[in-house]
Amino acid sequence: MKLCFLLLQLALLGTQTTPVSGAAVVATSTTRRNEENNIVVPSTAMLARCPKACGNLSFAYPFGIGSGCFRAPEFNLTCVDGGIPRILFVDGITEVIDGDTSEPSGIDVGWSQLINIAYNSTIPVVSGVDVYNMSSWSPPGRSFVLFGSSINVMACGFDVYLLDHDTGTSSNVCSTTCPGGQMTETAALQNCNGTWCCSVRFFINFQGFQFSFVRRRGEDDSRVVDHSSPLWNKISVTTNYARLMWRVLDQPTCADAEGDAATYACISNHSSCYDTSLTHAGYQCSCNGGYLGNPYVRGGCSRDKGN
Ligand SMILES: *[C@@H]1O[C@H](CO)[C@@H](O)[C@H](O)[C@H]1NC(C)=O
Ligand SMILES: *[C@@H]1O[C@H](CO)[C@@H](O)[C@H](O)[C@H]1NC(C)=O
Ligand SMILES: *[C@@H]1O[C@H](CO)[C@@H](O)[C@H](O)[C@H]1NC(C)=O
Ligand SMILES: *[C@@H]1O[C@H](CO)[C@@H](O)[C@H](O)[C@H]1NC(C)=O
Ligand SMILES: *[C@@H]1O[C@H](CO)[C@@H](O)[C@H](O)[C@H]1NC(C)=O
Ligand SMILES: *[C@@H]1O[C@H](CO)[C@@H](O)[C@H](O)[C@H]1NC(C)=O
Numbered sequence: 001m002k003l004c005f006l007l008l009q010l011a012l013l014g015t016q017t018t019p020v021s022g023a024a025v026v027a028t029s030t031t032r033r034n035e036e037n038n039i040v041v042p043s044t045a046m047l048a049r050c051p052k053a054c055g056n057l058s059f060a061y062p063f064g065i066g067s068g069c070f071r072a073p074e075f076n077l078t079c080v081d082g083g084i085p086r087i088l089f090v091d092g093i094t095e096v097i098d099g100d101t102s103e104p105s106g107i108d109v110g111w112s113q114l115i116n117i118a119y120n121s122t123i124p125v126v127s128g129v130d131v132y133n134m135s136s137w138s139p140p141g142r143s144f145v146l147f148g149s150s151i152n153v154m155a156c157g158f159d160v161y162l163l164d165h166d167t168g169t170s171s172n173v174c175s176t177t178c179p180g181g182q183m184t185e186t187a188a189l190q191n192c193n194g195t196w197c198c199s200v201r202f203f204i205n206f207q208g209f210q211f212s213f214v215r216r217r218g219e220d221d222s223r224v225v226d227h228s229s230p231l232w233n234k235i236s237v238t239t240n241y242a243r244l245m246w247r248v249l250d251q252p253t254c255a256d257a258e259g260d261a262a263t264y265a266c267i268s269n270h271s272s273c274y275d276t277s278l279t280h281a282g283y284q285c286s287c288n289g290g291y292l293g294n295p296y297v298r299g300g301c302s303r304d305k306g307n
Contacts, residue, residue: 039250039263042068044298055085057096057106062296074141089140094119110294113245113284120238130215138208143249146205149242154188154197155235158213174198183231196231247282254283271295
């Protein structure tokens with residue numbers, strides 16, 4: 001099941017170049033740094049000292065926490081340990097979350113180039129103000145692309161506009177009504193159908209999104225709207241579902257990357273490189289058939305024992 005998914009994903013995202021012989025990759029015991037691109041390729045000994053989990057969410061190089069543990073600044077994670085530990089990307093607002101519980105949770109470098117994420121933003125609403133702008137959300141670095149997402153907007157009586165930065169125009173993507181009566185946030189989110197809550201879907205999105213909210217005519221009228229409703233005084237934007245696809249961007253293609261042995265990311269034996277044709281730049285690594293593990297670390301791909 002997982003393997004089918006991986007193969008499908010690779011077929012979708014990339015074209016394989018000639019498999020690279022593991023022996024061509026020079027084993028080294030020292031951490032290498034490429035100052036120009038800020039790339040860190042840690043030694044096996046260094047990696048052994050790096051954290052591998054935050055609470056029950058795991059991650060692996062090229063992602064990491066702490067100096068020398070991640071490949072490039074965009075893969076620098078933070079573990080926020082307040083109650084339930086949370087992993088944040090460098091933007092400080094995009095969070096890594098549990099996937100399907102039957103799969104390993106966190107960032108599963110060996111299996112998937114997709115990461116389940118969550119993001120939310122709340123804007124206070126006041127009487128007499130009819131237009132609100134959300135600050136834009138972008139993927140937490142150029143190495144990431146928003147790949148499939150559904151965003152829920154909870155608001156009481158607003159038209160939701162999506163701003164298009166390329167054209168400077170905006171379009172009405174969904175609207176909410178505010179029928180009055182009591183409604184909990186949980187119930188509104190569960191039934192995000194246009195009453196109190198509406199949702200916006202994206203497939204592939206490079207730039208992120210920015211919404212503005214315009215109060216619907218008559219919806220600020222206290223004869224129509226119950227101002228004591230818990231949903232009246234704010235607009236909440238939350239991800240119902242969102243995934244980031246990531247790639248190694250320090251070289252545009254596998255062919256370019258293979259030319260620089262010091263920074264080539266597909267460092268494990270028995271791994272191959274794939275151009276991310278979908279995104280027109282960058283590459284991804286994968287263990288070869290019959291091998292499992294992390295293709296981005298030395299000796300990371302090991303024989304699939306089969307089970
Ligand atoms: C991870 O931890 C959180 C809180 O500590 C818990 O709610 C969740 O069920 C855990 N997930 C798994 C897969 O163990
Ligand atoms: C990684 O990110 C954290 C939090 O943003 C920052 O404090 C730290 O300096 C970064 N580490 C490196 C080595 O850049
Ligand atoms: C929204 O984000 C805050 C912190 O960024 C977090 O504490 C809260 O649980 C999140 N809420 C939802 C509904 O995801
Ligand atoms: C919201 O953003 C739009 C487009 O960028 C701008 O024209 C408008 O003045 C902003 N409104 C507020 C209330 O910030
Ligand atoms: C829409 O969701 C609300 C709860 O948010 C529910 O009360 C209402 O019955 C739903 N309407 C339809 C047509 O499903
Ligand atoms: C390649 O993998 C084999 C085991 O499959 C291991 O013995 C060998 O040391 C590895 N070579 C390098 C260069 O890592």
